Amino acid sequence: MREYNFKEIEKKWQEKWEKDNIFKTENNVNGKENYYVLSMLPYPSGKLHVGHARNYTIGDVISRYKKMKGFNVLQPMGWDSFGLPAENAAIQHGTHPAIWTKSNIENMKRQLKLMGFSYDWEREIASYLPEYYKWNQWFFKRMYEKGLVYKKKSLVNWCPDCQTVLANEQVEDGKCWRHSKTDVIQKELEQWFFKITDYADELLEGHEEIKDGWPEKVLTMQKNWIGKSFGTELSFRVLETNEQLPVFTTRVDTIYGASYLVVAPEHPIVEKILAKNPALKEAVQNMKNTDLIERSAEGREKNGIDTGWKVENPISKELIPLWIADYVLMNYGTGAVMGVPAHDERDNAFAKKYNLPIIPVIEAPEGEDPFGYNGKMINSELINGLSPKEAIEKMGNLVEEMGIGKRTTKFRLKDWGISRQRYWGTPIPALHCEKCGTVLEKDENLPVLLPNDIEFTGNGNPLETSEKFKNATCPCCGGPAKRDTDTMDTFVDSSWYFLRYCDPKNTEQA
Ligand SMILES: [Zn+2]
Ligand SMILES: [Zn+2]
Missing domain, CATH: 3.90.740.10 (Valyl/Leucyl/Isoleucyl-tRNA synthetase, editing domain)
Known part of the structure; x- marks a missing residue:
């Protein structure tokens, strides 16, 4: 019996797949039914772990099976790439979050390719790129116009030494992660909310449509959450x-x-x-x-x-x-x-x-x-x-x-507080003008880009340190205005990524 020489065999076939571009998926293929296999998009922490390998193997098995059965299969992959770890790395090691994130993505992509997964890499997306987060801002505006985005005061974890808001993960036994002797306090701040409570009844009614197929336990959890x-x-x-x-x-x-x-x-x-x-x-x-x-x-x-x-x-x-x-x-x-x-x-x-x-x-x-x-x-x-x-x-x-x-x-369900007083997220496309009050950036000026003249000291919101970002022009009166320095919760990014894969390169069409 010959030993399976995976180094040689897998390399040979993976190279052939790549050369022939066999995992590229057209939107429509004559005579074939479309089939979409969606796995969660990973956070680019740096290296794949066994949990990733397990999870993505399941998706890949389904994908390959359906392909062999004659379906036109779309199996995309992308990166949920905004969030706290990149910013913490910047504070601790001085690396810019974009550099840290990019190199993590490159390494994990290399590892996914080694696994031989049948992804259509031409549809790859990354939420930290402006061509992606532009649409978060666009959605924010459309929801604001419909009264589904609003501001109100709400409590946050606050470290008096860092002079900044802490995520729950940055609070350890009631103390700041960087100041082990400092008590974290609850502070009231003006924050942005998505009015998801408007949909509470609709969410409950939706359970009727999925009750055959979804585990009872999951539906109960959902009901209790609402x-x-x-x-x-x-x-x-x-x-x-x-x-x-x-x-x-x-x-x-x-x-x-x-x-x-x-x-x-x-x-x-x-x-x-x-x-x-x-x-x-x-x-x-x-x-x-x-x-x-x-x-x-x-x-x-x-x-x-x-x-x-x-x-x-x-x-x-x-x-x-x-x-x-x-x-x-x-x-x-x-x-x-x-x-x-x-x-x-x-x-x-x-x-x-x-x-x-x-x-x-x-x-x-x-x-x-x-x-x-x-x-x-x-x-x-x-x-x-x-x-x-x-x-x-x-x-x-x-x-x-x-x-x-x-x-x-x-309802127990609360409106979704999406404001984060951090750098590594989608800038909220709002400005504060002394004459006009709170106004939103014009569509043609989207995306509002994250600035690069930032200091990551761990004190305060890094966006506050960028003069270029803060001082802007009011889209209504043309006078001076201050840009909102809150960024969006990363769950905004992962609320619609599955749609983006279907049309991943579209820059304009709304
Ligand atoms: Zn602190
Ligand atoms: Zn104005």
């Missing part, structure tokens, strides 16, 4: 200020069991509380500085601050204490929730920790836990004896009749 919940929004009166504090709940049936009300540390009422009681400032600040993902993590111990204030339950008229707690998030619901410790596990743990009253209002059937929808209402004057579901219905009507709230739908 997190549509029906509930009631109703207001509690704050005794100290006499204002109404709206609360969202999916369990208005348990309103008689509310023994405290709790707001997020970012809730606007907290400022008023602190004005009256400055001693709470430090504790509130500590809460705000905790990363939001950590704060909402399941099983984490909940922390609270008793404000000393009282609110009035709009149904029972009972006065209950107002707390601030880290497990309440400002960006879900109204940022305020009623605590019903007898019928909610999270509230239960919180009430036990702080000795708050636990008032049962549902009598669950023998052997069942009291956190579900079975049983009947007790200790609830207007709805005693009803099932929880009936009680939700009746209480919803009542709240609307009394004019203290309404039935409403909330």
Whole structure:
């Protein structure tokens, strides 16, 4: 038996494939059905790893099989080549991100070719190239015109020493990756958002189309991520200020069991509380500085601050204490929730920790836990004896009749914050003019190019160091304007790359 001489045999055939250009794919071939095999485009980290080899072999096997079956197969490859590692390398070793990225791409491409994958390299794309990111800017403009892009204030991880925003990956145990003794804080910054919540219902409806074929588990994850919940929004009166504090709940049936009300540390009422009681400032600040993902993590111990204030339950008229707690998030619901410790596990743990009253209002059937929808209402004057579901219905009507709230739908899905205060991404094509306000660059001036006169010191946003970039001309009045120095999240790049492969060289046609 002869040994398989892979060095000789693979080289011979790979050279022949390349010479004959057999993997080039025409858009249409007479008599052949088109078949598109798409694998994820890799981040050019430098070297292929075994995970790449595994992943891309699967795609290649399908590709070759379909080709042999007579299909016109498109199997393209490209590079998801903006992002943090290139910028970190620039900070640490002084190499420009473009040089680092280009040489990584060259090496990984060489390795992919050694594997003999049947890619149509004429369709290769790389998101860091202006001919690609021009279209990110073009999409941004079209979405802005339709009201699907907007600006709002939002929290970011901030290192006071770097004077810069940190990605979650740059925060290690609450400290900066470059300053192991510096606490990372949460800072509010104006940021750009894509209004993906407009599509929440459409996304859910789309599950119907893919339910045959997609794993149940994946669809459930998607549903939970969109997190549509029906509930009631109703207001509690704050005794100290006499204002109404709206609360969202999916369990208005348990309103008689509310023994405290709790707001997020970012809730606007907290400022008023602190004005009256400055001693709470430090504790509130500590809460705000905790990363939001950590704060909402399941099983984490909940922390609270008793404000000393009282609110009035709009149904029972009972006065209950107002707390601030880290497990309440400002960006879900109204940022305020009623605590019903007898019928909610999270509230239960919180009430036990702080000795708050636990008032049962549902009598669950023998052997069942009291956190579900079975049983009947007790200790609830207007709805005693009803099932929880009936009680939700009746209480919803009542709240609307009394004019203290309404039935409403909330989503867990949030708008997508795409602003990054970094260099290595697509520049946001916006400018700030003193006369005209925020304006977008003209289509004919796209792409807004990344400048090269940049210093990578690790302090601040590198784009701020380029005078050439910052100082621009207003596309509306022709006066001086400052260019927006935010760049786009790299997931914008990878949101549409599969379309670009179909027409990879097009520079103009929109
Ligand atoms: Zn730092
Ligand atoms: Zn202007």
